[in-house]
Amino acid sequence: MSAELTGIGAAPGVAIGRPFVVEPPATEVPDPGPSGPPAAEKARLHAALVQAADELHAMAERMRAVAGEEAEIFEAHAAFATDPEVEDQAAPLIDAGRSAVAAVSAAFGAFRALLAASSSEYMAARAADLDDVCARVVGILSGVSRGYDLPEGRSVLLARELTPSQTAEIPRDRIAGVVTETGSPTSHAAILARTLGIPAVVGATGVLAVAAGASIVAVDGRTGEVHVEPDADVLAALTARAGQEEARRVALEAASHEPGRTADGVAVELVANVAGRDDLAAAVAAGAEGAGLVRTELLFQDRRTEPSVDEQAAYYGEVLAAFPGRRVVFRTLDVGADKPLPFVVREPEPNPALGVRGIRLSLRRPKLFEDQLRALVRAHRDRPGGGVTGVMFPLVSRVDEVVAARSELERVAGDEGVSLDGIEVGVMIEVPSAALAAGRIAPHVDFFSVGTNDLLQYLFAVDRLVAEVAELTDVCEPLVLDLIAHVVDNATAHGTWVGVCGETASDPEVAAALVGLGVRELSMVPGALGEVKDLLRRHDLASLTTVAEDARHAGDAAEARAILAKLA
Amino acid sequence: MRSQTVTLANPTGLHARPAKVFAQAVSASGHQVRLTKGDTTVNARSVLSVLTLDCHNGDQITIEVEGDDADGVLASLVSLVESGLGEGGAPS
Structure with missing residues (x-):
């Protein structure tokens, strides 16, 4: 059944595709128990933190060419991953018999609680950055696939909120656009979407409940419109608009x-x-x-x-x-x-x-x-x-x-x-x-x-x-x-x-x-x-x-x- | 042990980026360095710990350095803070 809601246009362009819900990154997984003695578990943790930092440096490097200053967020994330206190706090937990993944979740979690409690909005917002880094390390340690496991064809991502990493890792050729329930046009994710040329609508409250099971979603990142199961007329109009936007994007790219x-x-x-x-x-x-x-x-x-x-x-x-x-x-x-x-x-x-x-x-x-x-x-x-x-x-x-x-x-x-x-x-x-x-x-x-x-x-x-x-x-x-x-x-x-x-x-x-x-x-x-x-x-x-x-x-x-x- | 109290001069205080600059300088010094604001003291090598101090422009922080040549390390960290932790000296 068709429905329509309006959020805030955050990155121009029209996107039409199958909805794909992105869950918030998992910062904890059920404790699998240690896979070896504490020394080996600590070595695994160290290697995972180094790998996470390497991935984040590489992401900063890649984003710097298109996003300038915005890329620095990933350098900050890399510094969080290699913070010596994270290993220092995880070590006694590992010695006490916990797995590397459980110990690192707990260590990041302790810092997260301190940041989230800050009266400063800026510091409290860093808690989300920490979750982003923690999820990356947890993913590496637990061997969970961290890429987007997308269905055939082009998808429209739906999320409560996207982290900077999730936004930067969007496969541009498979994702038509992004809709989030929260966020503002000045959030990191919105700025990244604009610089990457991915149509995006933010602040579309209720979109997950309405659109998660739909077969098709159409969004206009200029006007903030989100159409769920649009009827034929709306779809035709949006398809035409998508064509114009795409032609415009190609012309701009060529002209630049x-x-x-x-x-x-x-x-x-x-x-x-x-x-x-x-x-x-x-x-x-x-x-x-x-x-x-x-x-x-x-x-x-x-x-x-x-x-x-x-x-x-x-x-x-x-x-x-x-x-x-x-x-x-x-x-x-x-x-x-x-x-x-x-x-x-x-x-x-x-x-x-x-x-x-x-x-x-x-x-x-x-x-x-x-x-x-x-x-x-x-x-x-x-x-x-x-x-x-x-x-x-x-x-x-x-x-x-x-x-x-x-x-x-x-x-x-x-x-x-x-x-x-x-x-x-x-x-x-x-x-x-x-x-x-x-x-x-x-x-x-x-x-x-x-x-x-x-x-x-x-x-x-x-x-x-x-x-x-x-x-x-x-x-x-x-x-x-x-x-x-x-x-x-x-x-x-x-x-x-x-x-x-x-x-x-x-x-x-x-x-x-x-x-x-x-x-x-x-x-x-x-x-x-x-x-x-x-x-x-x-x-x-x-x-x-x-x-x-x-x-x-x-x-x-x-x-x-x-x-x-x-x-x- | 040597220590000195300085006032944060850079605009954002110890936000993620200047905190990273400071923690990296501490790390490079190879010394044990503690940072205190109010009644909280943290390991200055840890960017996350430095962030949780929630320091803003105009806040007073105390830097404590242990070990040989603590004076030299302290002086260079103080001058790093006074130069704006990368927000002033080197254009970002």
């Missing part, structure tokens, strides 16, 4: 490694935002043509002393090595009084957003600035495979700041005997005064990168984190589009190219409109590259320009967005 361009061949550099080492593999795997915004704050934060030139150069070199021959743009230190650095003692400010931050801080701390520029210049000099290295200054509000910052870069490069030929100098356009002064700043730089998040904040005097006023800003407000057009027109008149970084660049239709306004580089989270590339390739520049101009003449942001929606 093609160079970014419009339908008529105008090149648009589609590059990634990078905040740390873990983003590099994900950016390359997603088809990034370089990096348009490499943040450098992580090198400086949460430490007592400033990083040395060598330490900085090593990190910058690592980022450059990920993109041989490509353009990589580093943003110099961008912090303010809201994130004080222990080695830059400053008075607290009543309004850090308007105080000494970004380039203002760098120009007031010459040694800090000089060291960073020196490290960037050395990393560029030593970079394997060549390519343009960009040095970009944040929070510029005046021409004289650009002149001072640039001349310091020239001095340091001269000092190091490195030519500025392969180094481009740029500024973030994120303060309205800099946007309005684009024509005055452009002669001093090679490029602009419009930081839409901060530009909107300063333009509308709206803190994006204050929900009550956040909706007063929208990049699609015609006046914002006018301002970006002003920046582009003044930049290109001086041969300065313009890129956009910030959340805006990852919204495909808005990104396409920016290209219509003359933007030629878009920097975004790696996951958004495919969709933006795909949309750009379906429109020629003239039509993008027409749509962008129409949006500029709209009455308001909603009207402008409706115009841009035609591009989809």
